[in-house]
Amino acid sequence: MSSKRTVPSARRSGAAASAELRERILSATRELLRERCFDTLSVSDILTAAKVSRASFYFYFPSKQAVLAELVREAVTQGQQAAEPWTGGRQDPAAALRAGVTDGARLWRANAGVLMAIVESWGSDDDLRALWLEQMDLFTEAAVARIRSDPEALRHLGDADVRAVAASLTWLGERLYYLAAAGVPPFDDEQVLIDVLTNAWTSLLYGR
Amino acid sequence: MSSKRTVPSARRSGAAASAELRERILSATRELLRERCFDTLSVSDILTAAKVSRASFYFYFPSKQAVLAELVREAVTQGQQAAEPWTGGRQDPAAALRAGVTDGARLWRANAGVLMAIVESWGSDDDLRALWLEQMDLFTEAAVARIRSDPEALRHLGDADVRAVAASLTWLGERLYYLAAAGVPPFDDEQVLIDVLTNAWTSLLYGR
C-alpha cells in the first residue's frame, strides 16, 4: 500500500522481459473478461489462467480491482488517440459526429469485457470510481471544446449549460455502448446503436 | 429453491401481523441502503438491523438480492402510478415532459438507496437484470405510445426508429438520475439535472 515496490528487472531466462508476470496477469485477466463477468471472477481464476502464484499476483497488484484499473487505462488511452481526429474536427460536423460515434463502437467492441467490467464495478470501488469519472470527464471536456469551437452548435444551444449537455451526451454513450455490449435490444444491433447515438448528438447540438 | 413455501399466518403476539418479520427485513434493508451501498451490505448486517435470525431471513428470502428485488418492485410500482398522468399527456407537450422528468427526480430522491443499488447490481445477478430490463422496457413502451400519439414528434422523427429513440431517452434518464443520486457533478444539482433531461427529450422529439 504505502511502500513503493521495485519492479523486478533480472529475469530467469536471460534479458528477455522485465515484469513478464505482470504482463501475463494482465492479458490473462483481459482474456477471462471476454467470457466471464468481473465479479464472478476470482483471483484464483486469474492465477490458474496466468500460471502465476498467489504471492506473485499480490506482488504486482494490490487487488483484482487494480488489475482492472490498469486494463481500463490501456483501453482508454488506446481509444483516446483513436478519437483524436474527432476532437480536431475540420470536416462536415454531422459526418464527424458519426465517425466519432463509430470509433466509440469499435473501441467498445475491441474491449467489451474490460469496459463492461468497469461500468459494472465503478460504483463499488473508490479507485475504479475515480478512474472512470476522470475518463468521462476527459470525454466531456473534449466535447465541450468541440462545441465551443462550433458557432452553429453554440447558437443552437443558446444559454443552455454547455458542459451539462456535453456530459449527458458522454454518459448516454457510456450507457448505450454498455447495453450494446451486454446484448440488450435494440442496441445489440450496431447499426441501430450508431444511428441513435449520432441522432442524439446532432439533435442536441443542431436540432437536426 | 423449487418448493414453494407457505407464508406464516399465526403470529406469536395475537392476530397482529402476518409475515411481520418479512416486513422488518424489507424496511431494515431499505434503511441500510440509505447509507451503505448494496454490495458492502452483508446478510448479517440486515439480520442485526432487522433483529431477525439467520434462519428466518432465509425462510422469507432466498438471498439478499431477492430482498432488493422486492424493494425495487415497491419503488417502481409506486413510481408508475405517479407517472401515469404523464402517459396520458393532454397538456402542453414541453410542460408535460418537464413534469414527467421532475416526477422522475422526485421518485429517485425518495428511493435513492434502493434504485442506486439495483443500477449497480443488475449487471451481476440474473433476476435483478430481468427485473430492471423489464422496468426499462415498460418506461420505453410508455414513451413509444406517447410519441406515436404525438403528430409533431412523429413528423420530426421522420423515419427514425421510434422505439430506439424512446429507449435511449429512458436509459439516459436512468443514468442521469443515478449520477445525481451518486452526487456526480454537474447532475448533483437537481435544477441542472431536470433542465438537461427535459432539453434532451424536447430536442430529440421536436428539435427544440
Place this chain on the structure above:
DNA sequence: GATATGTCCAGACAGTGTGTATGGTCCTTG
C-alpha cells in the same frame, strides 16, 4: 391440561473467497 403444530432463535457448519505470511527453489551476479 396434554399434545401437536408452527414460528422463531441461537449457533454450528461447510464451502468459498481474500489478502498475508512462511519457507523453499531456481537463476543470476559478484
Place this chain on the structure above:
DNA sequence: CAAGGACCATACACACTGTCTGGACATATC
C-alpha cells in the same frame, strides 16, 4: 561458491454465504 532476487507452493486468518441442527415458545386441537 556465496549472496540475493524472482518466483512458487502452501497454509493461514478472516469474512461472508447458505444450510442445518436443536430448542424455546405461542397457539390450536383433543
